[in-house]
Amino acid sequence: MDREANLPLPSLRPPKNLVFPATNAADTTSSSSSSSSFSSSSSPPDFLRQVHAALKRHRPLGIMQTNNSIKPRRTLIPQREASRSVASNVDPTTGTKKSQGVVPLSKDSIPQTKNPVTVIRETHEDAFPFPGTITKTFDESSNPFDARREQPESVIATKEDNQTPRTCVESQLVEGKRKVQFATVNKATSQEMEWDVNNQVEVSNVDNDEMKQHNFQNMESDVTLRSDGAVTSLAKRAMVVQDQLHQLRNFLNQPATQSSVAGPSCATTTSVNSTSAPMLNSTTYCSRLRTESGSQSAVEPLRDSNANSQNLTPGNLEQLSHPLLKDTSAMLIDPRTTATQPSTSAIHSQFKELDLPKEQKGSVPEAHDIANNPSLVVDKPTKERGPADDGTDVQPQCPMSRNSSLNVKLEPSKPENKEKVASSSKGTSAPRKRSYDPDLFFKVNGKLYQRLGKIGSGGSSEVHKVISSDCTIYALKKIKLKGRDYGTAYGFCQEILYLNKLKGKNNIIQLIDYEVTDKALLHEVMNSSISNKDGRVKDDGCIYMVLEYGEIDLAHMLAQKWKEMDSSNQTIDDNWLRFYWQQILQAVNTIHEERIVHSDLKPANFLLVKGSLKLIDFGIAKAIMSDTTNIQRDSQVGTLSYMSPEAFMCNESDANGNTIKCGRPSDIWSLGCILYQMVYGRTPFSEYKTFWAKFKVITDPNHEITYEPVSNPWLLDLMKNCLAWDRNERWRIPQLLQHPFLVPPIPAQPPVSQQQGCKLLQLVSETCGGDQEASMLCRELQQLLNPDTLTPESLISRDQQCKLLSQMSMLCFQLRECLAKLEGG
Numbered sequence: 173m174d175r176e177a178n179l180p181l182p183s184l185r186p187p188k189n190l191v192f193p194a195t196n197a198a199d200t201t202s203s204s205s206s207s208s209s210f211s212s213s214s215s216p217p218d219f220l221r222q223v224h225a226a227l228k229r230h231r232p233l234g235i236m237q238t239n240n241s242i243k244p245r246r247t248l249i250p251q252r253e254a255s256r257s258v259a260s261n262v263d264p265t266t267g268t269k270k271s272q273g274v275v276p277l278s279k280d281s282i283p284q285t286k287n288p289v290t291v292i293r294e295t296h297e298d299a300f301p302f303p304g305t306i307t308k309t310f311d312e313s314s315n316p317f318d319a320r321r322e323q324p325e326s327v328i329a330t331k332e333d334n335q336t337p338r339t340c341v342e343s344q345l346v347e348g349k350r351k352v353q354f355a356t357v358n359k360a361t362s363q364e365m366e367w368d369v370n371n372q373v374e375v376s377n378v379d380n381d382e383m384k385q386h387n388f389q390n391m392e393s394d395v396t397l398r399s400d401g402a403v404t405s406l407a408k409r410a411m412v413v414q415d416q417l418h419q420l421r422n423f424l425n426q427p428a429t430q431s432s433v434a435g436p437s438c439a440t441t442t443s444v445n446s447t448s449a450p451m452l453n454s455t456t457y458c459s460r461l462r463t464e465s466g467s468q469s470a471v472e473p474l475r476d477s478n479a480n481s482q483n484l485t486p487g488n489l490e491q492l493s494h495p496l497l498k499d500t501s502a503m504l505i506d507p508r509t510t511a512t513q514p515s516t517s518a519i520h521s522q523f524k525e526l527d528l529p530k531e532q533k534g535s536v537p538e539a540h541d542i543a544n545n546p547s548l549v550v551d552k553p554t555k556e557r558g559p560a561d562d563g564t565d566v567q568p569q570c571p572m573s574r575n576s577s578l579n580v581k582l583e584p585s586k587p588e589n590k591e592k593v594a595s596s597s598k599g600t601s602a603p604r605k606r607s608y609d610p611d612l613f614f615k616v617n618g619k620l621y622q623r624l625g626k627i628g629s630g631g632s633s634e635v636h637k638v639i640s641s642d643c644t645i646y647a648l649k650k651i652k653l654k655g656r657d658y659g660t661a662y663g664f665c666q667e668i669l670y671l672n673k674l675k676g677k678n679n680i681i682q683l684i685d686y687e688v689t690d691k692a693l694l695h696e697v698m699n700s701s702i703s704n705k706d707g708r709v710k711d712d713g714c715i716y717m718v719l720e721y722g723e724i725d726l727a728h729m730l731a732q733k734w735k736e737m738d739s740s741n742q743t744i745d746d747n748w749l750r751f752y753w754q755q756i757l758q759a760v761n762t763i764h765e766e767r768i769v770h771s772d773l774k775p776a777n778f779l780l781v782k783g784s785l786k787l788i789d790f791g792i793a794k795a796i797m798s799d800t801t802n803i804q805r806d807s808q809v810g811t812l813s814y815m816s817p818e819a820f821m822c823n824e825s826d827a828n829g830n831t832i833k834c835g836r837p838s839d840i841w842s843l844g845c846i847l848y849q850m851v852y853g854r855t856p857f858s859e860y861k862t863f864w865a866k867f868k869v870i871t872d873p874n875h876e877i878t879y880e881p882v883s884n885p886w887l888l889d890l891m892k893n894c895l896a897w898d899r900n901e902r903w904r905i906p907q908l909l910q911h912p913f914l915v916p917p918i919p920a921q922p923p924v925s926q927q928q929g930c931k932l933l934q935l936v937s938e939t940c941g942g943d944q945e946a947s948m949l950c951r952e953l954q955q956l957l958n959p960d961t962l963t964p965e966s967l968i969s970r971d972q973q974c975k976l977l978s979q980m981s982m983l984c985f986q987l988r989e990c991l992a993k994l995e996g997g
């Protein structure tokens with residue numbers, strides 16, 4: 173305490189924008205333990221009192237109140253060395269630190285918060301599997317991600333072991349308490365400075381942003397300061413800490429654009445890593461976007477991110493750099509570490525910086541390098557950061573929860589990792605530096621794409637929603653080639669070929685960029701050569717495809733449509749059917765014109781992109797050979813419910829001894845199944861559940877597909893034309909596009925004389941002022957003149973003609989009389 177008292181009096185001026193939530197004095201009695209802890213403390217030194225006074229002075233009547241008191245907490249860093257100076261302060265039996273030397277702020281001076289969402293780093297105890305690990309957990313129920321999408325990965329951060337000097341600011345949610353701690357651990361010493369907020373998690377109606385604003389302020393104000401060890405050169409260390417905090421301020425003062433941005437309900441984490449400099453990791457939560465996807469959505473979180481970042485202004489952080497904290501925390505920073513600290517102002521954690529081409533960044537391992545060689549993964553939040561001599565790392569995180577979270581972590585990195593990376597750099601003398609976290613980013617051709625969550629996974633791939641540095645949302649398809657035979661890998665690679673061929677076609681999903689880690693394989697695919705057909709892919713390489721992002725697929729649209737119809741007892745709307753059926757046909761027509769057979773047409777492979785359906789997944793597509801309309805497929809794949817009879821029997825011989833081939837008609841059959849599903853809500857063979865049952869019935873030429881009656885007879889005709897068992901009888905797309913369902917026949921125009929006759933009667937009817945008799949006579953006359961009733965048969969005899977004429981003249985006479993009466997009246 174004396175030491176602390178001898179330290180220079182801190183500047184107590186709080187930052188301008190620092191506001192503290194009001195403390196509810198009545199509530200502060202709730203925690204007896206903390207109360208006792210406070211009362212047992214010796215009275216704070218003068219400067220602490222002044223700090224308290226300053227904090228009180230700047231405590232406005234905030235919305236967030238607290239009903240808890242603050243108690244000093246100590247986080248034990250595992251495997252601390254007994255020789256440390258703090259050892260004397262640790263109770264050997266309980267492992268807890270003694271309270272001596274703890275300098276708590278007075279209860280009154282510590283505002284509390286009910287805000288559960290603006291924690292720096294949250295963790296529940298059960299998600300905190302071992303000491304020294306900080307696990308970030310998120311409220312999944314509040315994750316606003318699209319229901320069809322898989323939840324984004326949460327980010328796990330692990331404290332490094334006690335061997336590493338570190339400084340961190342973090343908060344944990346433990347048993348409903350929120351703890352914000354600022355800890356510095358050193359091999360030689362262990363000194364901790366903690367904020368312990370006994371936070372009753374209670375969701376208030378406070379606006380999220382407001383919560384966010386209060387968050388860091390609460391953290392700053394809810395401070396318990398402790399000095400646990402015999403610290404000899406506090407002032408020196410204080411300077412070191414001040415330096416670190418200065419860096420933290422610098423970092424946080426960066427423009428918001430330096431933080432990467434996540435999509436809906438996203439959190440943004442920014443971390444800066446350097447070898448000897450503290451690692452700084454800031455996570456800010458971005459509120460849910462107003463739009464689901466697209467570039468707009470990409471911009472929204474940026475704004476939020478910006479706003480959040482602004483909470484972490486140097487002003488807000490003034491408290492962190494406060495000499496009081498520096499002194500009392502007595503953070504011992506290894507002089508070797510501090511000596512080599514680079515200026516944090518140089519650590520500009522920008523997405524763009526990470527996006528530099530490989531050449532500019534030195535030997536940066538690719539995503540696939542890291543995938544292949546886990547030892548290269550030095551930048552995982554769960555692990556110690558990598559070779560941080562001058563490395564920077566921005567870690568925008570996936571959407572996590574609606575809860576605002578703010579994570580500031582200041583820690584130096586481990587020299588061991590540097591060695592690890594160096595040794596894993598595949599023989600290169602210089603240590604390989606990786607400036608991005610493969611858990612958070614994909615790198616395709618040197619460009620980084622931040623993961624926003626897994627969209628789905630197909631039979632061979634996984635597809636992720638990603639955002640690029642220019643804030644555009646894409647889908648990133650990753651196909652792992654490990655263990656695949658060369659032919660299959662070659663086939664997967666061909667998807668790139670087809671997508672390249674279909675570039676600029678607006679009803680085909682657009683390939684933005686791609687990378688195949690096995691360059692030889694790609695080269696062969698591009699040159700349509702295959703040298704190693706029977707071999708296997710040697711390296712566990714990957715194919716990365718950056719694609720236009722689709723909001724929803726037709727399968728989900730249909731499910732939604734049928735759900736709506738079930739509740740309203742409606743039948744499917746012909747216009748809705750026409751609208752999408754036409755787009756489906758046009759998309760398939762596009763590939764057929766390019767001599768490509770898709771082979772796996774199904775509703776899930778039509779994506780809605782900005783209101784239009786686009787075709788995806790050319791994984792098993794085949795090019796049609798030059799002089800034939802059919803193709804020979806090497807392997808039989810597809811989706812059973814949509815597979816044509818010939819697809820089941822592909823490469824076999826038919827009754828005439830000809831090899832059965834799959835070509836465009838096979839796609840037409842699949843289209844017929846899709847249309848059937850659009851009309852009836854199920855596929856034509858859905859009642860046959862097993863593969864063999866399906867196989868048997870689909871390959872049986874005598875099997876009759878059942879068609880329930882529909883209001884539009886053209887629809888039945890259309891389905892039948894697609895689902896003809898004999899592939900030669902199936903209509904082609906140009907015909908289908910002209911089918912009467914899409915292009916209804918225009919009724920024949922009546923002769924001009926009849927039109928005029930009708931027009932006269934129409935006029936008379938309109939001008940007779942609603943007279944019932946006149947209207948009726950007009951109607952009867954019109955019926956007599958109706959071309960449908962005036963068939964040649966009805967007028968064949970002179971008698972019939974005379975009868976009709978006298979009928980007409982009688983009606984005309986009556987009508988004239990009627991009009992005269994109306995005129996006279």
Ligand SMILES: Nc1ncnc2c1ncn2[C@@H]1O[C@H](COP(=O)(O)OP(=O)(O)OP(=O)(O)O)[C@@H](O)[C@H]1O
Pocket residue numbers: 627628629630631632633634635647649681719720721722723725772776777779788789790791
């Ligand atoms: N560009 C995209 N935008 C949005 N989602 C996509 C995109 N591409 C694919 N997906 C989603 O990922 C899923 C799997 O993608 P895709 O069909 O291309 O992979 P696959 O491995 O070939 O799948 P399958 O085995 O079903 O054929 C799709 O059903 C779709 O929901």
